[in-house]
Structure formats: structure tokens, C-alpha cells
Amino acid sequence: GENVEQHPSTLSVQEGDSAVIKCTYSDSASNYFPWYKQELGKGPQLIIDIRSNVGEKKDQRIAVTLNKTAKHFSLHITETQPEDSAVYFCAASMGLGNTPLVFGKGTRLSVIA
Amino acid sequence: AAGVIQSPRHLIKEKRETATLKCYPIPRHDTVYWYQQGPGQDPQFLISFYEKMQSDKGSIPDRFSAQQFSDYHSELNMSSLELGDSALYFCASSLGRTGEDTEAFFGQGTRLTVV
Numbered sequence: 057g058e059n060v061e062q063h064p065s066t067l068s069v070q071e072g073d074s075a076v077i078k079c080t081y082s083d084s085a086s087n088y089f090p091w092y093k094q095e096l097g098k099g100p101q102l103i104i105d106i107r108s109n110v111g112e113k114k115d116q117r118i119a120v121t122l123n124k125t126a127k128h129f130s131l132h133i134t135e136t137q138p139e140d141s142a143v144y145f146c147a148a149s150m151g152l153g154n155t156p157l158v159f160g161k162g163t164r165l166s167v168i169a
Numbered sequence: 170a171a172g173v174i175q176s177p178r179h180l181i182k183e184k185r186e187t188a189t190l191k192c193y194p195i196p197r198h199d200t201v202y203w204y205q206q207g208p209g210q211d212p213q214f215l216i217s218f219y220e221k222m223q224s225d226k227g228s229i230p231d232r233f234s235a236q237q238f239s240d241y242h243s244e245l246n247m248s249s250l251e252l253g254d255s256a257l258y259f260c261a262s263s264l265g266r267t268g269e270d271t272e273a274f275f276g277q278g279t280r281l282t283v284v
Contacts, residue, residue, distance in 0.1 A: 154265030
């Protein structure tokens with residue numbers, strides 16, 4: 057089955073700097089890659105996603121890149137703010153309709169003011 | 170906009186008791202997923218339903234069962250509870266009939282504590 061590796065497990069950045077989180081996946085059939093932000097005591101919140109027919113997607117300060125050949129995808133957050141502090145999870149699925157997501161282990165991002 | 174509703178938010182049970190967790194998906198969503206998240210862990214897939222039929226099964230113990238009802242809400246039934254079942258249980262919903270994976274939205278979770 058699919059295996060998703062995520063790193064780093066923790067990341068501290070100064071406010072205003074950029075943060076990059078990287079994930080790799082094992083199943084070449086996977087073609088849907090969402091990113092979730094989880095704050096303490098809350099459910100994961102979808103922040104951006106990308107499909108295999110796209111190499112990059114951007115939404116304001118957040119961008120995701122996908123390299124399907126290398127089977128890795130990354131989350132980029134620019135101009136980080138203290139409210140960006142949370143645990144971020146990458147995930148992958150086969151994109152065939154109602155297939156479950158396989159999550160990475162998560163990255164705890166701390167933005168220091 | 171309506172989100173995924175889970176109840177109860179918190180639940181305390183004793184060992185060997187049973188628990189029932191409920192999930193109400195976003196209106197018009199036909200797919201429900203259940204995940205278990207231990208402290209400091211990533212969400213682990215348990216089971217999913219599409220159009221009231223089980224569609225995928227993950228690491229769900231035999232002591233657990235689930236179903237999706239005609240109104241698309243789902244219930245996770247947990248019996249013979251063990252201390253190790255203490256975790257956050259999340260439900261997510263999506264629209265599966267499009268034939269490709271669409272956004273899955275998560276509820277706020279049920280925190281189950283087994284004592």
C-alpha cells in the first residue's frame with residue numbers, strides 16, 4: 057500500500073521567513089495530494105491540494121509543488137505569521153473517487169515572533 | 170457553510186464498555202471516512218463508506234464496527250474498549266461520485282478516553 061514520508065518533523069522559523077515541508081510517496085498510482093493544517097484540539101483543515109496533472113499550485117502565501125517522476129511534493133509558506141504555527145500533514149490518495157487518504161507523520165511548525 | 174459534525178466531542182468510558190460515535194457529513198456528501206489519531210500521531214484510516222456501502226477498510230479492530238445510514242450519517246461502534254483505544258476519532262466527508270478524489274473535510278473529532 058501507499059507510504060508517505062514527511063520531513064522535517066519539527067520546524068521553527070522567524071516571523072516573515074519562509075517554511076518548506078517535504079513529502080515523498082511510494083505508490084506511483086497516487087495522484088491526489090492534499091495538505092492539512094491541524095491546530096491543537098481541532099480537526100485537520102484542508103489548506104491546499106494538487107493533482108498529478110499539475111506541477112504547482114499557489115494560493116496567496118501558500119504554494120505546493122509536485123514532482124511526479126521523483127514522487128515527492130512540497131508545501132511552501134511565505135511571509136510566515138505566528139498564526140501559521142500548527143501541525144501540518146501531507147497526504148496522498150489514488151484519486152479514483154472516495155479512496156482514503158494516507159497521511160505523513162506531520163510537521164510541527166513554530167513561527168517565532 | 171455547514172461542516173462535518175461529530176458527536177459527542179468528548180467521551181469517557183471504562184474498560185470493556187461500549188461507545189458509539191456519530192458523524193454527520195457535509196450536506197450532499199456521499200462518502201464518510203473514519204480516522205483514529207493517537208497523541209502526537211498522524212491520523213490512521215479505519216474504515217470508509219460510499220453510498221451507504223463499505224468502500225475501504227483500514228486498521229479497524231474487529232471490536233469496532235461502523236455503518237452509514239440512509240441520511241448519510243455514520244456511526245462508529247466500539248465494544249470491549251481497551252486503554253489503547255483512547256484517542257481522537259475523526260470523521261471526514263467528501264463527494265465520491267465524481268469519479269476522482271475530491272476534497273475531504275474533517276470534523277472536530279471525538280476525544281475518547283478509556284479509563
